[in-house]
Structures are given as structure tokens and as C-alpha cells.
Amino acid sequence: MIRAREMRTGGMEKSERWRRVETWLVGLVVLHSLTVGAMLLFAPGWSTRFAGWSGVAPLFFPRQAGVFHFVVSFAYVYELVRFRGVTILLFTKAAAFLFLISAGLFGETAWSVPFSGVADGLMGLSVGVVHHLARRAG
DSSP states (O other), rough: OOOHHHHHHHHHHHHHHHHHHHHHHHHHHHHHHHHHHHHHHHHHHHHHHHTOOEEEEEEHHHHHHHHHHHHHHHHHHHHHHHHOOOOOHHHHHHHHHHHHHHHTTTTTOOOOOHHHHHHHHHHHHHHHHHHHHHHHOO
């Protein structure tokens, strides 16, 4: 009887640890998205030059991308808190990975394009693996 309770408690602790890791990981992804969003919204000229382009005109489009980053940041947090899910994050990171890697392979020359593609892919993969482990342990 005690042994069975210890096994259940140990499993719950393992599940809870993976959920904490998942929460921190999603938090880091949200922080990244908020940072990129703020850069694009509030300093679009500097941000696009930093990313490797000589400039972007009109600045409406980088600002729009900044707002998009704020929207998905909210969606990541909402889904995790409300539903314990990461589907929106995984879909967004997979779409970003495919788009950015394809763009890098087919002509975009700015250093930030393939770099961002790999980074988004790794973020999505990390969250996906940890989410799977949290669900499996629970």
C-alpha cells in the first residue's frame, strides 16, 4: 500500500517537474517574441538594418510584424494557462521554420533569415519534446 502511493507520488513529482520546465520554456519563447515584437514595432529601421537589410520601406510592414509577435505571445500564454496546451506555439514555430529556411535557400541574403529559421525550429522542437514528456509522465 505504501509502495503504491510512493510510486504514484513519484510519478506526479516527475510530471510536475516537466510541467515546470515546460512553463519556463514557453516563458522564454514568449520573452523572445515580445523582444522581437518590441524591436520591430518601436525601432523598425534599426531592427531591419541589424537583421541584415539596408532598410525597409514602408516601415508599416515591420511594425505589423511586431504587432503579430505580441499577438502570438498572448496566444502562447493563454493556451498554456487555460488549456495546458502548446499547439499554437508549435504551429507558429513550424510555420516560421519552414518559411524562413525556404526563404534563406531561395534567395534572401540577410544573415538573420536562416539564423531565425533554425532558432524558431529549435524553440518549437524543445517545447514539443518537453510537452510530450510532461504529458507522458502525468
